[in-house]
Amino acid sequence: MLCARWLPSIAFAAALITLPFTALADETCNSPYMGNLIKGQEDYVYVWTLGVPGLGDGFDKLVTIAANPKSPDYGKVIHKVSVGGRGEAHHMGFTDDRRFLWAGGLDDSKIVVFDVGTDPAKPKIVRRINDFATKTGFVGPHTYYAMPGRMLVQGLSNTKDKGGATGFAVYSNRGELINVVSMPTDKGGDGYGYDLAINPQKNVMLSSSFTGHANYMRPLDKLVGDAEAMKKFGSTMVVWDLKALQPRKVLAVPGAPLEIRWSLRDGDNWAITAAALTSKLWLIKPDASGEWGAKEVATIGDPAKIPLPVDISINRDGSGLWVNTFMDGTTRYFDLTNPEQPKQTYEKVTGKQVNMISQSWDGKRVYIASSLLANWDKTGDFNEQFVRAFKWDGKELTPAFEVDFIKEKLGRAHHMKFGAKSARLAYPGVRTASAESTR
Amino acid sequence: MSSLRALAATAAGALALLGVTLAGAGAAAAHEPPAVPDPPAVMDFVPPAPGTYQLHAIMPAPDGPVLDVRGRRARLARFTRDKITLLSFIYTNCADARGCPLAYQVLHAMYDRLRESPDLRERVRLVTLSFDPVHDTPAAMRRYANGVLAEGSPGLEWAFLTTASARDLVPLLDGFGQDVRLEPTANGTRAPRLGHVLKVFLIDPRGIVREIYTTSYLFPDVLWNDIETLRLE
Numbered sequence: 203m204l205c206a207r208w209l210p211s212i213a214f215a216a217a218l219i220t221l222p223f224t225a226l227a228d229e230t231c232n233s234p235y236m237g238n239l240i241k242g243q244e245d246y247v248y249v250w251t252l253g254v255p256g257l258g259d260g261f262d263k264l265v266t267i268a269a270n271p272k273s274p275d276y277g278k279v280i281h282k283v284s285v286g287g288r289g290e291a292h293h294m295g296f297t298d299d300r301r302f303l304w305a306g307g308l309d310d311s312k313i314v315v316f317d318v319g320t321d322p323a324k325p326k327i328v329r330r331i332n333d334f335a336t337k338t339g340f341v342g343p344h345t346y347y348a349m350p351g352r353m354l355v356q357g358l359s360n361t362k363d364k365g366g367a368t369g370f371a372v373y374s375n376r377g378e379l380i381n382v383v384s385m386p387t388d389k390g391g392d393g394y395g396y397d398l399a400i401n402p403q404k405n406v407m408l409s410s411s412f413t414g415h416a417n418y419m420r421p422l423d424k425l426v427g428d429a430e431a432m433k434k435f436g437s438t439m440v441v442w443d444l445k446a447l448q449p450r451k452v453l454a455v456p457g458a459p460l461e462i463r464w465s466l467r468d469g470d471n472w473a474i475t476a477a478a479l480t481s482k483l484w485l486i487k488p489d490a491s492g493e494w495g496a497k498e499v500a501t502i503g504d505p506a507k508i509p510l511p512v513d514i515s516i517n518r519d520g521s522g523l524w525v526n527t528f529m530d531g532t533t534r535y536f537d538l539t540n541p542e543q544p545k546q547t548y549e550k551v552t553g554k555q556v557n558m559i560s561q562s563w564d565g566k567r568v569y570i571a572s573s574l575l576a577n578w579d580k581t582g583d584f585n586e587q588f589v590r591a592f593k594w595d596g597k598e599l600t601p602a603f604e605v606d607f608i609k610e611k612l613g614r615a616h617h618m619k620f621g622a623k624s625a626r627l628a629y630p631g632v633r634t635a636s637a638e639s640t641r
Numbered sequence: 642m643s644s645l646r647a648l649a650a651t652a653a654g655a656l657a658l659l660g661v662t663l664a665g666a667g668a669a670a671a672h673e674p675p676a677v678p679d680p681p682a683v684m685d686f687v688p689p690a691p692g693t694y695q696l697h698a699i700m701p702a703p704d705g706p707v708l709d710v711r712g713r714r715a716r717l718a719r720f721t722r723d724k725i726t727l728l729s730f731i732y733t734n735c736a737d738a739r740g741c742p743l744a745y746q747v748l749h750a751m752y753d754r755l756r757e758s759p760d761l762r763e764r765v766r767l768v769t770l771s772f773d774p775v776h777d778t779p780a781a782m783r784r785y786a787n788g789v790l791a792e793g794s795p796g797l798e799w800a801f802l803t804t805a806s807a808r809d810l811v812p813l814l815d816g817f818g819q820d821v822r823l824e825p826t827a828n829g830t831r832a833p834r835l836g837h838v839l840k841v842f843l844i845d846p847r848g849i850v851r852e853i854y855t856t857s858y859l860f861p862d863v864l865w866n867d868i869e870t871l872r873l874e
Contacts, residue, residue, distance in 0.1 A: 235855055237838035238822070298855075299820035299838065350840060350853035351699050351818050372697060375818050380697045402857030405686035445863070446694035628772075628821040628835055629807040629814075 228515045228560035228569075229620055231463055233348035234402055235298045241563045245270045246280075246322060246621035249589055250305045251613040252576050253288040258611035262291035262307060264316055264325055265612055266621070267589060267605055269567075277591070277603030279610055281324050285314050290419070290576060293617045295346025297353060297375050301627075302328070303619060304353055306343035308575075309419055311335040313343055313355070315377060322621040329377050335361050338371045338382050341415045347398045351375055356398050359414035366414040366434055367393035372447075383447055385409065386440060390452040394436030399462035399473060400444055406494075407444040408473055408486060410459040411436020421577050435479065439486065441494045453496040455484050461513060462486075465520030465541070472541055474499075476514050476525060481505040483523075485541055500536065500544040503527055512574060515561045526552075526559045528574055533559060533599065550599050552592070554584045560618045561594075568592045568599060572607070573614030589615050684860045691869030696851040702728075702844050703816025706809050707770065707802045710783035710790070717770075717813065718848060720800050725765045725871050726844040727751060727864065730819050732773035732835055733785045740839050743856065745769070747841070748799075749789075750861045756794045765868060766798040772814060772821050773835060774804045817842060817850070845871050 229240055249265040266281040285291075289307025296303055301319030306312065315329035335341050340357030341364060347354040352375065357368040372381035387393040394411035401407075412418075413435045417425060425431055437456040440449050457477030464473045472487035483500040502525055503509035509527035516523050516538070523536045523544065533556060535548040558571040570590045573579055579587075587607040592599040607615045704718040721728065729748055735741035748767050755762045769786070771777035783790070786801035804810040814821055822836040841859060843852040852858075852867050 234857065235838075237855070238820075238836070297818075299818060301820065350855050351850065352697065352853075374700050376700060378700070380699060381695075402855075403685050405688070443689060443694075445858070446689045448689075448694065628823050629811050632807045632811045 228618075229563045230466060230516055230518050230561065231399075231461075232296060233298065234400055234464075235348050235350050236296055236300055237298070238300050239563060240620050240622045242622075243270050243272075244562060244567075244620035245273070245623045247560075247569055247589065247591075248294070248303065248318070248325065248619045248621055249571065249607075249615050250291050250294045250617040250619075251607065251615055252291045252573060253284075254576075254613045255288075257608065257613055259284050260288060260613075261286055262288055263613065264303075264305065264314075265607075265615075266323065266325060269569075269591065269620070271602075277605065279605060279612070282612065283316065283325055283327060285312075285327065287312070291613075291616060293344055293346060294619050295353065296348060296619065298348040298350050299375075302375065304346040304355070305617075306334070306346070306355070308342040308344065308358065308415070311341050311343060313377075318621055319627060322623055325621075331373070331377050334371065337379050338369070340368050340371065340382075342368075342418070343371075344396060344412075345370075345398050347400065349400075352380070354398055356395050356409070358395060358412055358418065359416070364414050364416040366395075366412065366417075366436060368395045368414070370395060370398065370409075381447070385411075386449040386452060389449075390438065390454065391440060391449065392436055392438050394438065396436065396458075396460055397462045397475075399464055401464050401471070401473070402444065404471060405444045407442040407447075408462050409440045409442065410455070410462055410475055411438050412458055412460065418575060419577065439475070439496060441486075451494055453486065453494065455486075455496050456480065457482060459484060460511075463514060463516040463523070465516065465538075466518050467520040470520050474514070474516065474523060474538070474541065474544075476502065476511040478511055481509055481511055481527075483525075483536070483544055487541075499542055500546075502534065502546075503530065503532070512557045513559045515559045515568075517561070517565050518563055522565075524559045524561060524568065526556045526570065528555055528557055531556050533568075533570060548597075548599075552590060552599070553588065554586045555580045558616060558618055560620070562620070566594055567602070568594050569618050571615040571618055573616045576614060579614060587612075587614050589618065684862060688860075688863045688866050691866045692873040694870065696843070696867060696870055699850045699853065700816075700818075702726075702842070702848045702850050703813050705804075705813050705816075707804055707813075708779050710779050710786060710801050712779040714805075717802070720766065720768050720802065721844050722848045723846050724763075724798075725846060725868055726768055726842075727765070728768040728770060728817075728842045728844060730770050730772045730814075730817070730821075730837070730840065732771050733777050733781055734773065735835070737836075740837060743859065744839055744841055747859050747861060747864070751864055752789065752794070752797070752799060754861060754865065755797055761868065761872070762794070762797040764872065766800065768800045768802060770813070771803040772810060772819065772837070774806055774810050777803045779803060818853075843867055843871070845874075 247267045253261040261284040263284040268275040289310030294305040303316045313331040316325040317328045342358035345356040356370040369384035396410040396412035439453045441451040457480030459475045481502045512528045525534045531553045533552045536544040560569045591602040702721040729744040731741035782801045824834040824836040841854040
């Protein structure tokens with residue numbers, strides 16, 4: 203477990219540069235196939251929350267927070283759904299129609315599908331996929347990325363050795379497995395996986411790389427003492443032919459490249475990622491001849507102090523990037539006007555530990571959650587568990603509200619997604635009856 | 642995201658159509674077919690060659706009762722089996738350049754290409770299915786399809802369908818995963834406005850959905866290669 207008293211330790215520092223970091227959030231990083239983005243005020247923040255033994259029911263759960271200032275319940279928990287188990291709740295992703303939210307556990311490899319379309323204020327479980335590992339051979343479903351009628355589910359590990367070699371699965375929106383794709387292990391590929399991000403205009407998908415179950419579920423102090431285990435982290439990204447789902451090129455990106463964000467600005471053709479272990483931003487783009495490449499473009503904080511970038515959130519116009527660093531609890535903003543030379547223009551300590559960061563489409567609201575992994579979060583007084591909302595005026599983050607997940611007996615706050623009341627389906631009476639009958 | 646770029650690009654190609662439908666909103670002209678489409682937006686990539694990739698077996702196409710332009714009842718399966726099918730949901734009052742006019746535009750481009758292909762025109766059919774059964778009666782769909790029906794093309798089938806009620810329609814929407822949302826209606830315009838993500842479905846002769854196109858992949862060259870890929874299976 204992370205603990206401040208370890209900070210001076212060289213061994214700890216060595217461990218930190220190999221830590222996995224989790225993320226993927228906000229309205230600007232949803233799949234490009236999601237047509238109904240929330241471009242106004244979000245009404246809800248859904249928080250995928252890790253259960254903590256002895257805290258409430260101890261189970262992983264989806265927590266719904268009222269996020270519209272016009273709501274009488276603004277800033278309060280209005281709903282929660284426990285999944286009846288504890289499996290290292292981690293990330294979530296909407297289906298392309300935004301009616302369903304897929305969420306999963308990195309430890310038990312189980313996937314839960316919530317209906318968020320029928321009543322966005324009260325998500326409910328409509329499907330469970332418990333055989334992800336046995337059917338695919340992969341472990342640790344991490345990224346949930348919508349394609350039309352399908353969900354891509356990127357694994358982190360595998361059933362054979364719980365190492366980092368893995369792949370992604372393609373499910374129909376109904377939860378039926380329809381394809382399994384391994385990450386490349388030839389032409390420089392290390393077989394590792396982490397995030398997926400699509401640029402359909404270029405028929406390109408990018409993937410990044412992390413580490414396996416044997417590492418990310420291991421107590422940190424034991425991992426630190428295992429030199430061989432510390433070597434087993436990803437150092438590649440892959441450029442895929444999206445239409446064919448075939449790898450086109452492996453890019454060397456050392457230091458565990460994690461979240462991938464495409465610029466959304468019209469005419470742009472680049473993506474950015476943060477390498478957690480080296481605390482660097484990398485730019486991925488094609489050269490003049492169309493050949494894809496990756497290059498280091500900025501440093502996040504002082505790498506010698508091990509800030510640990512864990513999540514990033516890009517503006518809707520690609521002009522700026524939020525970066526959360528876990529160890530120093532700092533939220534940084536980088537100006538991306540020139541993506542070849544990002545410039546940090548702001549920073550603020552937003553917690554004793556911070557992981558996920560999600561911004562609204564207009565960039566005026568920023569939400570931060572605290573938890574990284576159950577075994578890696580800090581301990582004692584440093585183990586704050588929260589969702590904090592801020593207003594952003596371009597110059598300063600101003601606190602808006604906070605939910606204390608320990609005081610509320612909820613657990614460890616991890617991934618966040620937004621919901622809105624306006625997602626009202628046509629023919630509601632008939633549709634509800636139809637959905638119930640086919641369930 | 643990148644889809645925004647795609648939308649912007651494709652919207653440019655549909656502006657003329659948008660003008661037609663906006664002008665006609667709230668009037669009988671709303672049931673007029675879109676004008677002969679402009680060429681679709683230019684693709685920004687080279688699609689993989691036919692037969693070099695696999696198309697997912699995504700799901701069985703749902704079945705249910707539908708009405709043709711003469712008001713005759715039939716099962717949708719009649720229009721999704723035994724041939725390669727391109728199916729698009731529309732509603733005739735749609736004024737979203739990213740929606741129904743674009744679908745019509747691309748299907749019309751495919752119609753033109755298929756007519757010139759003796760090899761494919763009898764193996765492929767096009768289906769346009771309304772998701773507004775209240776206003777899109779068989780007669781309204783006949784007016785919408787008038788240009789195509791009048792033109793005709795031996796061997797090449799383009800079916801224009803609607804449903805008798807929401808009760809018949811909704812299982813098809815849910816079965817295809819076609820979202821349709823109610824949106825605010827401006828005063829004086831015909832209700833309802835139906836928000837939706839444009840989707841065109843590629844269905845193999847067994848009735849299995851093999852690809853779902855949104856604006857980002859809705860290019861005739863991509864559709865053509867996918868049809869050829871199915872034919873090579």
